[in-house]
Amino acid sequence: MxxxxxxxxxxxxxxxxxxxxxxxxxxxxxxxxxxxxxxxxxxxxxxxxxxxxxxxxxxxxxxxxxxxxxxxxxxxxxxxAQKISRDEETCIDCGLCTSLCASQALSVNPESRKVEFDSEKCTACGMCTRVCPVNAMNVELENGD
Ligand code: SF4
Ligand code: SF4
Missing domain, CATH: 3.30.70.260 (ACT domain)
Incomplete structure (x- = not known):
């Protein structure tokens, strides 16, 4: 195709x-x-x-x-995409998750230095939930926890 x-x-x-x-x-x-x-x-x-x-x-x-x-x-x-969420108030923009996110759903905005989350790119691998120090990422799938 x-x-x-x-x-x-x-x-x-x-x-x-x-x-x-x-x-x-x-x-x-x-x-x-x-x-x-x-x-x-x-x-x-x-x-x-x-x-x-x-x-x-x-x-x-x-x-x-x-x-x-x-x-x-x-x-x-x-x-x-509807099963993954980030608690915007809890996230401290530490950037730890961005290096592990293979699909680049999580990335650092070079201007604001804030971490942005594009749920449409997320593959629900669950890696971010394992490293986030404040549990800001939530993956509601049985294979993502
Ligand atoms: S679950 Fe995986 S693909 Fe989705 S945002 Fe987290 S690290 Fe990236
Ligand atoms: S690891 Fe957690 S606190 Fe750090 S940028 Fe990612 S979602 Fe935010």
């Missing part, structure tokens, strides 16, 4: 019921909806339920269709 100005990138968190694990659902996102996917993390819970953080790239239209397809397959989807 060619990357154009109409393509967008989103990170979603998926919850698979046990009977869906092992099916070619991710490949179908590419085959049926021309979406490029990148699995950022995946694990299986003891009862066989799957958890996955997935980066999807494609047109807005195809993204919506792909998400509908996942829901039709019984997979619960959550937009990762």
């Amino acid at each position: 060619a990357i154009t100005s109409k393509t967008q990138r989103k990170v979603v968190y998926l919850k698979f019921p046990p009977e869906r694990s092992g099916r070619p659902i991710m490949c179908n996102l590419t085959r049926l909806f021309d979406l490029t996917f990148n699995i950022l993390s995946a694990h299986i819970l003891p009862r066989g339920e799957g958890r996955m953080t997935l980066e999807l790239t494609g047109t807005s239209d195809n993204y919506k269709k792909g998400i509908e397809y996942l829901k039709d397959q019984g997979i619960k989807t959550e937009n990762v």
